[in-house]
Amino acid sequence: MLKLKEIKREGKMILLTHEKTVIGFIGTGVMGKSMAEHLLNAGYTIVVYSRTKEKAADLLRKGAEWADTPREVAERATVSFTMVGYPTDVEEVYFGENGLIQNGREGSYLIDMTTSAPSLAVKIYEQAKKRGIQAIDAPVSGGDVGAKEAKLSIMVGGEQKAYEEIRPILEQLGTNIVYQGKPGAGQHTKMCNQIAIASNMIGVCEAIIYAEKAGLDPEIVLKSITTGAAGSWSLSNLAPRMLNGNFEPGFYIKHFIKDMKIALDEAERMGMDAPGLALAKSLYIQLAEKGEENSGTQALYKYWKS
Template identity: 40%
Template sequence: MSKIGFIGLGIMGRPMAGHLLDAGHELVTVKRDKPLDQALADKGMQELANPKAVAEQSEIIITMVPDTPDVEQVLFGEDGVVHGLQKDALVIDMSSIAPMPTQEFARRIEEAGGEYVDAPVSGGEGGAINAALTIMVGATEKGFERAKPVLEVMGKTITRIGGHGAGQTCKVANQIVVALTIEAVAEGLLFASKAGADVEKVRESLLGGLAQSKILDVHGERMIKRTFDPGFKIKLHQKDLNLALEGARTLNLSLPGTANAQQLFQACAANGGADWDHSGILRALEKLADHEVSK
């Protein structure tokens, strides 16, 4: 078993850390303003002053924070991980951030004597709770083999996409597909509702045909029941689509569907919905249609 520093105990990070504790690993984290989650404390997780102190006591450091600047601050800021990094320590970033800075972060960690792995995840809160995440890995073959036993505690499908940054590139592609599929499900249910059909029966029928998807299953149900408490917040999906659109500009690539989904998310945010679940994109479409989907 390993001594692991886990930095980032949000909606996803809390259950992920819990699985590592259940597997017998020792975990430390950075002390925050609010108290440590009681379930994690009861399992033995300890708090330390800063990321440097976490790194000094850890063979493996996992980061699960919101955005590229957050990862940079945790790793390289004042009292950051790099200042306390043990020789040959493994740094696994499971955040969803930009691919190009990821490559630079990997270079700097390796220069400091560590091994870097980018391993963003998909599966949402449910996947984190059930240890069923899809994990997309960018690493050397050696780094991947070192990280895999730890990743297997938190996820079900673990794939090395390629070298540093490749995991993040895959995650951006994932977020494009997820956003456009959520939008498609919302448009389909809105159309059915406006036409007077029973949307529950429409969803049930679609789940048996070519339109079947996990998003139609999970998020379609959220839309019908109007349960928009976040499993994955709109503002975080906006961040991911920004990465996609910025990357597209660099690649001289047009992503019109992605741009449209981003505008719908922005409409939600402008109406107080930045913290809604991303299935809340339905609400932007409802506003345009002057019609609310109902059972």
């Protein structure tokens, strides 16, 4: 179990690990960078790895240490976080020659926060367990804003005892941390999240386009509908970005398409029809084919503008 000590900083209880504990963080993109920075600011020793070292430059300037490979992270870290792009990236980071499982320390913890396949989460757990390593699947929701403000929703799958042991670290990253159950349960919960978002984003965009075509001021319309029954995170946070022409990624379209494919595959495996999800995926694929794969999900608005 992690050895923790508590200190009070500006009236808030901050949990710091024993000085010998090292946290590894692999993947310092749009969200991962902010998440690693929160851990660094909380007093942890952080070792980072990213395929592009420049993405970790700010963290390195602030005191994080660089690792040349995931293997180096595994050899040094007590707790390793991964926040990468695709299931194939997760496979490489965990099972490659320089991967975390093969080179991890007995008694360490592996926490994958990538949105990935539930079956892959189970595989990671089983293989890590054989080496005396605890693996947790803990995908997140909240986008770039949630990551920056440390207000992510974190959905956890794995052994409950392991979850309870690493929870103090997760509390540095999110405010809604829920244990969902056995290995893979966190990823299944994230699929529920993505399914809800997919259809909702269609509704948000259609509402804004409707308002514009009706001659209304969509910003004023938002003042009415964001606090009513139609209210949602996407309506409050992403609709204003659409109206401001801001399509920078809080979450990439290419990654959302990946998530929807996983969810549809899982739904098919369970014998479930998901027409709303299928429609959303088809619309986003059309956008990606027009060069919008690196835009934020709010760029779905452009489907009606093209």
